[in-house]
């Protein structure tokens with residue numbers, strides 16, 4: 400398998416899961432501005448949506464959308480426990496988290512990365528993010544991970560997105576449960592491997 404990624408972008412989430420699941424993969428870096436891969440290919444020919452992540456399967460098929468890619472990866476190694484079995488209530492709980500992270504957090508952070516977003520809009524986005532982080536902090540009280548004691552694909556995604564707080568100067572110290580959670584996820588050996596491979600530590 401091949402993962403198209405950009406350092407520190409939301410593609411870090413499937414990157415972590417590839418390592419946590421022990422799957423064989425190659426990384427291909429994408430220049431998101433130029434829409435070119437490291438090997439010089441036109442990235443829009445790989446993923447016409449032009450964004451990362453994209454997963455190329457060994458048979459050449461392409462899979463896009465981070466929350467779907469991580470579930471596909473987890474399902475390749477069910478024994479990893481990275482996602483509960485499809486069709487169970489636990490799987491819907493996981494999907495509930497993936498949808499929350501995608502629509503309520505990830506896409507609220509996105510305008511902060513765009514230089515042309517007006518300052519007033521950035522302020523509104525940061526207030527909305529703070530609201531969602533309040534919720535996460537309350538939820539994480541007494542828990543190791545989002546769905547309980549076990550690390551899942553939702554944690555890789557939440558970690559990736561909440562980690563953007565640093566470059567966006569959102570101080571996480573006012574959310575102690577979330578701060579402890581971020582440290583817990585960051586301490587996982589496979590997460591460290593992924594961060595190192597992307598040049599983030």
Ligand SMILES: N[C@@H](CCC(=O)N[C@@H](CS)C(=O)NCC(=O)O)C(=O)O
Nearest residue numbers: 408409431449450451452464465466
């Ligand atoms: N719906 C997509 C969104 C992916 C996305 O927002 N990717 C960002 C990086 S985090 C990106 O590649 N942005 C560059 C662009 O849109 O041109 C997913 O969840 O996979």
